[in-house]
Amino acid sequence: MKLYYSPGACSIGIHVLLEEIGKPYQLEAVDLRGGAQYKPGYTSINPKSKVPTIERDDGSILTEFPVIAAYLARQNPQAKLIPQDAETGLRCLETMEYVVGTMHGQGFARIFRSERFAPSPSDHEAVKATGREIVGNGFAIVDKALAGKDYLGGNEMSFADAALFFVEFWASKRLGMTLPRNSAAHFERMMARPAVQRAMAQEGLA
Numbered sequence: 001m002k003l004y005y006s007p008g009a010c011s012i013g014i015h016v017l018l019e020e021i022g023k024p025y026q027l028e029a030v031d032l033r034g035g036a037q038y039k040p041g042y043t044s045i046n047p048k049s050k051v052p053t054i055e056r057d058d059g060s061i062l063t064e065f066p067v068i069a070a071y072l073a074r075q076n077p078q079a080k081l082i083p084q085d086a087e088t089g090l091r092c093l094e095t096m097e098y099v100v101g102t103m104h105g106q107g108f109a110r111i112f113r114s115e116r117f118a119p120s121p122s123d124h125e126a127v128k129a130t131g132r133e134i135v136g137n138g139f140a141i142v143d144k145a146l147a148g149k150d151y152l153g154g155n156e157m158s159f160a161d162a163a164l165f166f167v168e169f170w171a172s173k174r175l176g177m178t179l180p181r182n183s184a185a186h187f188e189r190m191m192a193r194p195a196v197q198r199a200m201a202q203e204g205l206a
Helices: 012-021 065-075 086-112 121-145 159-174 181-191 194-202
Strands: 002-005 026-029 053-055 061-063
Touching: 002 012, 012 065, 012 159, 012 194, 053 065, 061 065, 065 086, 065 159, 086 121, 086 159, 121 159, 121 181, 159 181, 181 194
Parallel strands: 002 026
Antiparallel strands: 002 053, 053 061
C-alpha cells in the first residue's frame, strides 16, 4: 500500500487511518505548490491531479477521500473503524460526504483557492467570505452530530472522524477559527491520538 499525499492537505485524514490500522505502507509526497500534481509523473497515476491517492498492493489505484476511507475501513475490520450499528454507520458516511463535498469542496476551496471561483482579484475577498460562511455553517451542523458523543460514531473513532479532523485542523491551525464546543473537544481528542501524532510528525506538522 502506498499513499500519495501532500503535507497538511486533506490526505492527512487517510494518513491517520493508515496509522490507526497499523499495517505497513509507503508514503510518497506530491508537491502541490510546485504543480507536481499536473505533471505526467503524477497524472499517469491520478489524472484528477489531486490527493489523496492510494496504490493498492496489486498495483491498482483508488482516488477520492470517501472511497479510500471506506475501503480501508472495510478491508481492516480489526481496526473497528466502521460502527457496528448500521444506522450509526450510515450517519457517519453522511457526515463524511458533507465534510468532504461541502465544507472542503465548497467552503475551504473558496478560502484557499479563491481564484478558481472568480477570475478577478477584486472579487477574491468576497469569495473567501462566502467560503468562511459555508465552513461556519458546516461546523454548526457537524457540532450537532457530535452532541453527547466523543466521536461521530459514538465512543469509538470511525473512518468519518478522519475527514472531520482535517477540516478542524485547517480551521483551527491555518485560519485561526474558533471551533464550536463539540467540534473543539473532538479536535482535541483526535490530536491526542497516537496515530494522529505519528501522521503529523511524518508530515512535518508536529
